[in-house]
Amino acid sequence: MTPKVHTLSNGVRVVCDPLPGWQTTALSVVAGRGARFEDAGHSGWSHLLEHMVFKGAGGRSAKQIVEAIEAEGGHINAATGYERTSFQIRALKGGLDLGSAVIADLVLRPAMDAADLTREKQVVGQEIAEAADTPDDLVFELAQEAAFAGQPLGRPILGTPKSIGTATPETLSAWRAALYAPGTLVVSAAGAVDEEELLALAERDYGGAAGADLAAPEPAAFAGGTKTVAKKLEQANLVLLLPAVGVMDPDYFALRLLAEILGGGMASRLFQEAREVRGLAYAIDAYSETYADTGVLGVFAGCAAGDAVELAEVTANELKGLTEPVGAAELSRAKAQLKGAMFMGRESALARAEQAAGQVLLFGRTLDPVAVAEQIDAVTPAQLAALTVRILEPRKAAVAILGPKAALAAADRFERTLFG
């Protein structure tokens, strides 16, 4: 049932999810490396590198790269995260031959022209400036910084103009060789593609990749603390984080369910209490963000400045309430939501390919959705209550608030309500 993992002689792994009758297909080539592998002086280099490889590779110019893919009706994209860098093709049936070849050029043979690098630093600099202008982006960056101060996870994926400014074609090429080494590369396809075809393409395009893998990063430690920035905005933006568990933890699905119950949908406790009953927030959302070894339980809220303190108190009280066992109907709803999202994600060929690659990186195999659904179903109310206790026990929170001055006191109220 579940796609099998094949390993090329150089360590590159290949996984295929053929979908009979589909007109479209998707390919993800994923390196299990990203911004978490950067020290402070190289902050943002993985993201800058991902931009730079599109400037020219394998003899194609920047324009020729995208023209090649787009001429067949496809799309090419890439994304850099803390633990993962992903290159993606969406294409019509038959488009993976070219797609795989082009991505291999990007990953293995970028041109790294010096003039392009100078220009691309400006482009990324503008992206950094744009993030600083967007309250939604900035408040998450501040929260990440508070949660993981002084560590790679605490630095923005984009880096800073200064940290990316020092990159040269030579040093960035060395970073490429380490970041995209074959040991963590996964070639994953889904949709109108068959396994034999994909294996042949992978061998042709990625079989020759060489290079030594980076060492695993330091384990992350949740620091906690408060970052407030007063800014004349109409709205206050709050992010409240608590230390939780990582993707490999036995409590991983319990964490996902906890976030769902707390604030994952319109029937969630926070949405109902903060937005529906009290009318405090326009946006309120709980979520989990997980890495290999660690994770956070987070709440994001946007509200009027004068409501921020009350909102923080409500959130703290709802968190404390989760140390009591949740009701059967509430848990059943959260489980149905998690399973529904998983099956709905499977409508998209690209999402299937990405998810399979992620599973291979974490577990060395793909997971059967039916087995995952069973794991979700096995979580008990007692397990959720125990996880909540585990999350609150270090008495640490990371709070970021961006907005009018009146809102900044919410940080203190959140911590005092939560930890007394």
Add this chain to the structure above:
Amino acid sequence: MTPKVHTLSNGVRVVCDPLPGWQTTALSVVAGRGARFEDAGHSGWSHLLEHMVFKGAGGRSAKQIVEAIEAEGGHINAATGYERTSFQIRALKGGLDLGSAVIADLVLRPAMDAADLTREKQVVGQEIAEAADTPDDLVFELAQEAAFAGQPLGRPILGTPKSIGTATPETLSAWRAALYAPGTLVVSAAGAVDEEELLALAERDYGGAAGADLAAPEPAAFAGGTKTVAKKLEQANLVLLLPAVGVMDPDYFALRLLAEILGGGMASRLFQEAREVRGLAYAIDAYSETYADTGVLGVFAGCAAGDAVELAEVTANELKGLTEPVGAAELSRAKAQLKGAMFMGRESALARAEQAAGQVLLFGRTLDPVAVAEQIDAVTPAQLAALTVRILEPRKAAVAILGPKAALAAADRFERTLFG
């Protein structure tokens, strides 16, 4: 091949796109009405109404509505546009029985509680404030206002705190009866659902709807002009609009192709010239926005303040360049992109259901994707050049600029470069 349209005795239309083997399904109930049907005093009422029906309907509280859907792993959502209001369910196989019943309650039997309305006006007020804080949202609102000054299309879909403030449960209920009258309702499903099942649900849930349809809105007239707002931002945000054609126009696909060639992807003229060659913009994008009788060709750009004037000049020159016939390879790429996007959209059950509903509203039938692909393929370079002439001929543009003062002169440069 293409889903057939059924019409209930009260005028509600039903269309089903069954997909064998799918685990998921989607339902869209779409009214062919929205903010374009509002006069200035009622600006934002359609959107406020869409919010309000979720506060309670058919005997279910706000909480019970979402709990019912989420308990089965589904999602419920809604969106208000200028010409369309859509209620959407995504569900696992078997979830449409409940989904259709719940949406019918929202559309036909909302509670309209006075206290809820007071609270919901505050929530929408916060949404309006958030849009004002977000440069990306605000600049599009300004451009829309410049393009269609004094007309419904020129007012924000959200309305203003003042215009939504006058709504009462009674007046908003009257607006509901008119906006969601059966004559423009379409019930559209795709995925794990069969036609017989959907027809039975539609008859059960929407067969009793009654009420007279609203009159068609006044034809829109492109006004044009400049809206600049100086604001201390890191970035300048520009939207440049020109009068184009509507969805029913024979040049509709030519317009889509023109936007694609101008700035639709990384191989597009603007992306290459403004971003890749000159490094002027972080974000640059051309698009078409179309309504039943009219449309615009638009360019959005985010750039450093000092680059805005040059960027406006580059954009104007690229537009003028499109009066010359485009090359065969470039046109072929744009066609492949448009067709690729259409087939990729068909990976999503909800996108299929929404698209079918939209086609029924415009054309009274669903369109065969293969026939659409043929229409796209039939567009010639001469047709594109003629359409560009048609777009430039009124010598009218709508320009919105939001950002540092240095950027505001870009409006004048754009118009002078374009119209001499």
